[in-house]
Amino acid sequence: MTATIDTLPDVLSPVRFHQVGKTFGTGRKSVVALDGVDLEVEPGEFVCLLGASGCGKTTLLNLVAGLDHPTAGRIELNSSRPAVVFQEAALMPWLTAAGNVELPLRMAGVPKAQRRAKAAELLELVRLAGLGDKRPHELSGGMRQRVALARALASTTDSTGDAGDKPSLLLMDEPFSALDAITRDVLQGELLRIWRATGTAILFVTHDVREAVRLGQRVVLLSSRPGRVVQQWDVEDAPDAAAVTDEINTALRKVISSHAA
Amino acid sequence: MPLDVQEGSVEAGLDALDTPVDTTEGSRVRRIAARVLPPIGAVVVLVAIWQALWAAAFWPEFKLPAPAAVWSQIWQLVTSGDIAELFWVSVHRAVIGFAISLLIAVPLGLAIANLTVVRRGIGPLVSGLQSLPSVAWVPAAILWFGLNDRAIYWVVLLGAVPSIANGLVSGLDQVPPILPRVGKALGAGRFGGIRYILLPAALPGFLGGLKQGWAFSWRSLMAAELIATSPELGEGLGQYLHNGMSLSDISMVFAGIVLIFVVGVGIELLVFRPLENTVLKARGLGPAR
Ligand SMILES: Nc1ncnc2c1ncn2[C@@H]1O[C@H](COP(=O)(O)OP(=O)(O)O)[C@@H](O)[C@H]1O
Ligand SMILES: [Mg+2]
Numbered sequence: 444m445t446a447t448i449d450t451l452p453d454v455l456s457p458v459r460f461h462q463v464g465k466t467f468g469t470g471r472k473s474v475v476a477l478d479g480v481d482l483e484v485e486p487g488e489f490v491c492l493l494g495a496s497g498c499g500k501t502t503l504l505n506l507v508a509g510l511d512h513p514t515a516g517r518i519e520l521n522s523s524r525p526a527v528v529f530q531e532a533a534l535m536p537w538l539t540a541a542g543n544v545e546l547p548l549r550m551a552g553v554p555k556a557q558r559r560a561k562a563a564e565l566l567e568l569v570r571l572a573g574l575g576d577k578r579p580h581e582l583s584g585g586m587r588q589r590v591a592l593a594r595a596l597a598s599t600t601d602s603t604g605d606a607g608d609k610p611s612l613l614l615m616d617e618p619f620s621a622l623d624a625i626t627r628d629v630l631q632g633e634l635l636r637i638w639r640a641t642g643t644a645i646l647f648v649t650h651d652v653r654e655a656v657r658l659g660q661r662v663v664l665l666s667s668r669p670g671r672v673v674q675q676w677d678v679e680d681a682p683d684a685a686a687v688t689d690e691i692n693t694a695l696r697k698v699i700s701s702h703a704a
Numbered sequence: 705m706p707l708d709v710q711e712g713s714v715e716a717g718l719d720a721l722d723t724p725v726d727t728t729e730g731s732r733v734r735r736i737a738a739r740v741l742p743p744i745g746a747v748v749v750l751v752a753i754w755q756a757l758w759a760a761a762f763w764p765e766f767k768l769p770a771p772a773a774v775w776s777q778i779w780q781l782v783t784s785g786d787i788a789e790l791f792w793v794s795v796h797r798a799v800i801g802f803a804i805s806l807l808i809a810v811p812l813g814l815a816i817a818n819l820t821v822v823r824r825g826i827g828p829l830v831s832g833l834q835s836l837p838s839v840a841w842v843p844a845a846i847l848w849f850g851l852n853d854r855a856i857y858w859v860v861l862l863g864a865v866p867s868i869a870n871g872l873v874s875g876l877d878q879v880p881p882i883l884p885r886v887g888k889a890l891g892a893g894r895f896g897g898i899r900y901i902l903l904p905a906a907l908p909g910f911l912g913g914l915k916q917g918w919a920f921s922w923r924s925l926m927a928a929e930l931i932a933t934s935p936e937l938g939e940g941l942g943q944y945l946h947n948g949m950s951l952s953d954i955s956m957v958f959a960g961i962v963l964i965f966v967v968g969v970g971i972e973l974l975v976f977r978p979l980e981n982t983v984l985k986a987r988g989l990g991p992a993r
Contacts, residue, residue: 508889527889533882536987537904547890550900570715580988583722585715598890626722629715 457522457612457644458507459483464515464669465502476502478669480516486610489638489645491659493652493691495699499670500648504614507646522612522644526595530617532587534579540590541566541575547598565593568637585626588618589633596641611643617650631658652695656688664691666698673698769955777959787963794925794940795967797853801860802921809865809917813872814898827873830866838863838920839927851934856925863924864917871913875906907983915976922968941967 465477476499484490494500505511506518508527534543544562553561566575569589579587599611619627635658638645649655655662660679663672674694681687751771757763758770781787815822816830841862845855879902884892887901903910929942937943941964948956984990 510885510888524891527886529882529886529889531882533880533886535883535901535904537907537983546900550887550890550892550896578986578988581724583719583724585722586719594890625714626718629718633715 455521455610456483456485457520457610458525458646459519459521460516461519462516463503463506463513463518465499465506465511466514475669477506477513478515478671480670480672482663482672484612484644484646487642487644489658489660490647491655491662492646492648492665493655493662493695494650494665494670495667495695496650498665498667500650500665501616503665503670504616504646504648507612508614520612521609523599523609525612525614526599526643528588528591528595528613528615528618530621532579532584532591534587534590534594536579538579539575540571540577540579540582540586543579543590544575544593544597547594561597562593565596566590568596568640569593570633583626584622585630588622588630592618592634592637596643611641613643613645615645615647617648619654620649620651627654634658652688652692656684656691662691664694664698667702766952766954769958773955774958774962777955778962781959790939790941790944790963791967793938794929794942795971797856797929797940798860798918798922798925801857801925802864802918804857805861805864805868805917805921806914808861809868809913810872812865813869813876813913816869817873817876830869833862834866834870836862837927838924839931842928842931845928846932851932852936855932856928856937859928860921860924864921867920868913868917871916872906872910875909875913876902878909879905908980908987908989911976911980911983915972915980918971918976919968922971926964 460480460482463477463480463482464475467474467476480503482490492500492503502511504527506513507520508525510527534540535546538546541559541562544565545558548558548561562575563572566572569592571586571589571593574582574586579590582590595613619630622630631654634645647655647658649658656678660677662676662678664674664676665671666673676687676691678684678687754768755771758768762768778787781790812830816827817823838859841859842855845858849855849858883905884897884901887897892901925940926942926945929937929940930946933943933946939947941960945957945960945964948954948960
């Protein structure tokens with residue numbers, strides 16, 4: 444390993460929003476999905492983004508992932524390519540589990556032997572070692588979502604098969620909401636384990652308050668139409684999880700009922 | 705149940721419970737028999753009816769030949785070795801025509817599917833050409849190129865290219881939009897996205913187009929060979945059929961029809977069906993029944 448000459452300051456955030464806005468369409472039919480969003484994720488931090496359906500959570504993640512561009516403000520990205528996990532696993536049905544994990548590496552031009560090794564390592568990380576040869580349709584919903592997570596983590600590596608010195612960032616868009624309760628509970632535990640093992644920063648979108656409180660160090664509540672940051676809670680050091688959950692629930696209900704009028 | 709469940713064991717249990725199981729049963733021989741016997745039975749019944757009609761002598765012999773007479777025509781082609789030339793002339797033309805069609809149809813389909821202007825401009829034209837019987841091009845092709853292979857390939861191309869291109873377009877249109885989005889999130893560029901995501905995702909629809917393209921190219925070829933006959937062109941199955949008509953030999957005509965049918969269906973069963981089944985099975989999509 445060569446030493447980098449100008450070492451990055453250790454406070455550089457993987458992602459920082461500066462008054463970000465996103466409007467779909469123009470004229471009278473336009474929809475303001477996001478407006479004046481300021482948000483910062485620290486290296487290694489687990490942030491849960493909470494909001495009602497349609498408040499712009501997916502839009503926000505898409506902006507960070509580079510799948511869409513803001514119409515106002517600016518997003519400062521200091522991470523390697525963000526890893527993205529969607530609500531559906533969306534595995535490529537013609538590839539095996541290992542083939543899916545290798546896909547981003549293949550597109551980045553990583554040599555075959557290195558790809559193999561990296562995919563095996565990531566499948567091990569999500570506890571699917573030995574199932575690399577299975578096709579997506581031979582896996583359960585929870586297993587597919589774990590393959591999707593391994594594949595997303597593979598996408599952060601560059602052509603040398605290594606993520607470089609930049610902090611890593613994992614974006615997750617309601618990844619467990621299509622799973623049954625037990626599987627979801629287990630995968631939440633797994634995600635926390637993987638987060639601790641990899642030290643990656645996570646921006647996790649959910650509409651489930653309990654999930655947000657269980658997983659996140661910080662919970663950010665987004666309002667609806669336009670999506671703005673309403674309030675934030677530091678839930679990691681909260682003495683009483685149940686009380687915080689109630690408080691956030693109340694705030695969320697208030698945001699939703701403000702749209703009834 | 706002990707309280708301290710071993711780490712990871714709940715997950716392992718869930719995985720075991722949730723994993724879909726393969727429920728296909730029965731031995732391989734039985735499954736193959738169940739596939740093969742019905743069509744054989746159908747052919748036997750058909751030949752029996754034919755034999756009965758012939759024996760009843762509803763029609764004179766020069767209109768309806770005996771099954772045995774047709775068989776002896778075919779058998780004579782086999783023993784004399786002439787069948788090899790008939791097959792070679794026709795099949796190699798169909799294969800070359802199909803291959804050229806593929807080279808033209810794939811870029812065409814990609815352009816129609818990906819570029820709005822091209823889709824609006826020539827999309828309807830290509831669909832329209834698909835419903836125009838390509839045999840309608842035979843007179844023009846003969847006037848343009850003369851009685852030669854080029855005229856025949858022209859007709860075959862106009863039969864096969866629209867089918868293959870349309871198959872590719874509908875295959876691409878049916879790709880779930882989430883897949884290219886995922887591809888982009890995984891770092892696919894424009895060509896990486898086409899090469900690694902779009903094309904493989906469109907493969908099942910594309911194979912359907914290929915199958916249809918083969919049928920059209922075989923059909924067009926037979927029509928062209930039947931109409932455009934000349935010593936220069938060599939004797940293919942279409943010409944054989946034509947000769948049967950010229951000689952007023954109905955058993956030869958029937959033999960020609962049977963051989964054309966056998967080649968068309970044979971290639972579909974030997975090449976396209978296994979290909980399609982392999983691709984669909986790998987994706988957990990049931991094979992076409
Ligand atoms: N491509 C688009 N075109 C127009 N409107 C969109 C588009 N994508 C999202 N929207 C609108 O933006 C708002 C936020 O959507 P989204 O980010 O998907 O919400 P969430 O993920 O929080 O449910 C919604 O009102 C939605 O209708
Ligand atoms: Mg959403």
